[in-house]
Amino acid sequence: MNIIAICGSPRRGNTEFILKRILTKAGELGVKTGLVLLREKRIEFCDGCLSCDASGKCNIRDDMQIIYPKIEEADLIILGSPNYFSNVSGMMKNFIDRMHPFYKDAKLKDKKIVGVVVGASNKIETIEKSINCIKVASDLLTMSFVGDLYLIARDFQDIENNPENIKKIDEFAKNLINL
Numbered sequence: 001m002n003i004i005a006i007c008g009s010p011r012r013g014n015t016e017f018i019l020k021r022i023l024t025k026a027g028e029l030g031v032k033t034g035l036v037l038l039r040e041k042r043i044e045f046c047d048g049c050l051s052c053d054a055s056g057k058c059n060i061r062d063d064m065q066i067i068y069p070k071i072e073e074a075d076l077i078i079l080g081s082p083n084y085f086s087n088v089s090g091m092m093k094n095f096i097d098r099m100h101p102f103y104k105d106a107k108l109k110d111k112k113i114v115g116v117v118v119g120a121s122n123k124i125e126t127i128e129k130s131i132n133c134i135k136v137a138s139d140l141l142t143m144s145f146v147g148d149l150y151l152i153a154r155d156f157q158d159i160e161n162n163p164e165n166i167k168k169i170d171e172f173a174k175n176l177i178n179l
């Protein structure tokens with residue numbers, strides 16, 4: 001099994017901590033893992049040319065060209081994002097838009113995907129909307145959405161300072177292996 005996690009937070013905060021913890025746990029169970037920190041990458045906006053519908057490739061020469069093959073090689077993709085205005089971060093939404101080359105020929109068909117979101121609020125609307133953004137994208141890409149983890153946190157180390165969260169993350173990681 002090969003898991004790749006994509007982190008859509010602009011800071012080394014909660015989302016990044018959760019993803020690293022999940023990958024470490026999965027690694028201990030013998031899974032091959034990889035992490036992409038979007039904050040370290042140069043990823044342009046989709047320019048809407050739609051030429052990928054015919055070519056299956058993106059014309060934009062940036063760091064997505066390194067990430068595309070990693071996604072194709074993965075069995076399970078984790079999209080991790082902070083909740084920004086009841087949605088994923090702009091960084092993550094831009095990444096999702098750039099997945100369009102996989103859309104036309106359903107190239108990611110049946111690949112597994114999970115969503116991990118962190119937000120300050122425990123309001124159900126804000127939780128559902130952000131997770132739903134990932135779910136809708138995965139449906140359109142014909143991927144199989146197999147789970148989500150939503151944790152409440154506001155400041156940098158809120159997640160790692162709460163043992164309850166650590167338990168939930170470890171449990172989530174363990175279950176991923178059996179999906």
Ligand SMILES: Cc1cc2nc3c(=O)[nH]c(=O)nc-3n(C[C@H](O)[C@H](O)[C@H](O)COP(=O)(O)O)c2cc1C
Pocket residue numbers: 009010011012013014015016081082083084085086087118119120121122126153154155156
């Ligand atoms: C621009 C912005 C918008 C936000 N909007 C929401 C929101 O709508 N709902 C929510 O629960 N938290 C919201 N938050 C709080 C973040 O989700 C929270 O700080 C989270 O822990 C950030 O994750 P990170 O540490 O991985 O960056 C917002 C934060 C920022 C900076």
